Amino acid sequence: MKPIIKVENIGKQYRIGARQQAYSTLREALAGAVQAPLKRLQRNGSSDAVTIWALKNVSFEVRPGEVVGIIGRNGSGKSTLLKILSRITEPTTGRVELYGRIGSLLEVGTGFHPELTGRENIFLNGAVLGMRRNEIARKFDEIVAFAEIEKFLDTPVKHYSSGMYMRLAFAVAAHLEPEILLVDEVLAVGDAEFQTKCLGKMGAVAGEGRTVLFVSHNMTAVRRLCRRVIWLNDGEVVQAGETTQVIGDFLRRGAFSTLKKEWDDPSQAPGNDQVRLRSIAVTPAGGQIDGQFTVKTAIQLEAAIWNYLPGAVLNFSVVLSNIEGVAIFNTVSIERPFPAGLVRGSFLIPADFLNDDTYTIRLLIVKDTSVVLLDLADLLMLQVHDSERRINWYGKWVGAVRPSFDWELSTGD
């Protein structure tokens, strides 16, 4: 069958640093114009700005009615790809052919204005997303019913609870009727009940024979909705194919993670005259065979340092943060005096404690429980995956942690 989306060799280059700042002031531009020739002399003619390729040689085709997932870690180019497909930004190289109307859902509630009422925002948001006025009017009741906001239709949305706001925003977007729908992570919002509803709606959209490109970190949702998956890494397609296969390889290769760092030569190791880092690593406790971490895996963290201060009273401190930078916990060892030489510390993060997310590890070495000798952030990055769920719900499990407590259930009085 003929493809509805044909992507040929697209690439997107961004300039960073040197010549093009995010935006500049006139004064900087004038100063830059004066300095530029000088700089060129100094730098021996190679005044090229630092550029990065957010996407490189990406090609694929999507046939009508297909639901294709796009996965990859943060910064792998997923969002850039969607932005190019939805014509928000231009590719630097290559060409995309679209044989249908595109609706993009890169964020819910685009164009919502807090001062306007729910009713007014439905029309405004619909128009922003490319709907015609009569199309919006025709679907108005359906949108209101889906969002469950009948009573608040004429209330400015600034008075809405965040749940109501998200419901309304998703409801408008979900009633778009383009041939191609691009969806980015919108399912990560709202309460569990609403997420289920959103996934149901997405499934229904897919069932209608429309083409959907779905970018997500939620492997459970991707597994459920998509038959085919494209895996991006560093702007390139690593693998494209059948969902279970690609997701399996993606998880196995731990594409997200830095699980170990080690230095054999102290002169190369991070640190100072007092202490230097020798190694730090996380491993699944109990030797998980495929090397994946799931919410059911206990995780062992081990660090080793060279201590150059004989007799110093030291302790380890480890901060684990999620990918948004929110600290989940900070655990501190007891302090004790150590002779000069290697010092090791380790602890176990129990199973059924971390939620599925990407985490970073920061290590601090503290002297006399008050002086920070070493503070190294983002040393490791690990991805904790969702395990197969017993229950029939696939949304993102909310919460910074995901403990499994012993529930007592009873009936009667």
Next chain:
Amino acid sequence: MNSAVSSDNLLTSHTPPLPDEPLFVVEARQSGISFHLKDFWIYRELLYFLIWRDVKIRYKQTLLGAAWAIIQPLLTMVIFTFIFGRVARIDSEGVPYPVFAYAALLPWTFFANAITTSGNSIVGSTHLITKVYFPRMIIPVSAVGAGLVDFAVALPMLAALMFYYHIPLTWNLLLFLPLVLLTTLLAIAVGLWLSAINVKYRDVKFAIPFLVQIWMYLSPVPYPSSVVPARWRTIYLLNPFVGIIDGYRAVLFARAIPWKEIGISLVLTLVLLFYAAYQFRKMEKSFADVI
């Protein structure tokens, strides 16, 4: 809920055949000018909704709401009448100074507000520009459109002043609407250009108030254009707003239509408009990356 979803299914479960030619092609834009007028037409309803939004929000958030559209030029008129009419005794060419000033202040207030809001409009719409596609020109153009609504609100005050000062109505008034159109085009031209360079140089935001102030005194708003000495006249007419205001006064006060001045203004406006649209289109492709 379930039944709603499944009936939805029945209604739309057809897969239409694909067109032979792609509907859209996305690729690195080559050189050459295309103003995307077709796209602009497809998205005309969005233009309407954005104007409607701007007007609605302005009137919702303010205590006096629509009254501001009248108060702004009216209060300026009172101040001008005192300073230029009474103190400086500027010659208002046989027309009572208040209505003489208001006739210019009405289009000027529209123009000044329009270029200010549209000049800041792209930067103020980051959330739209990075998240959804539509022809970007719609944003500054809609800001000018919202100003036009204020203009319409303040218009009856002009009629009231003319009635109060017994100024007769003539067939000249037929030219009023074309003049409004010309003013609008000029506002769009300036607004497009300012809004685009504002993305790159945030200085524009601070420069606009001065631009507006200087431009007003370089235009015959508080005074008649006849006070400008003849030898400076040619240079003076390079300000496209001169022809516009001379036009408004001629139309309202039953004078000979200054065709030459209006013609110059029209040509300058069209040149500016094309230049601004070209520049806008050139800078537009990096909006989403830079903003």
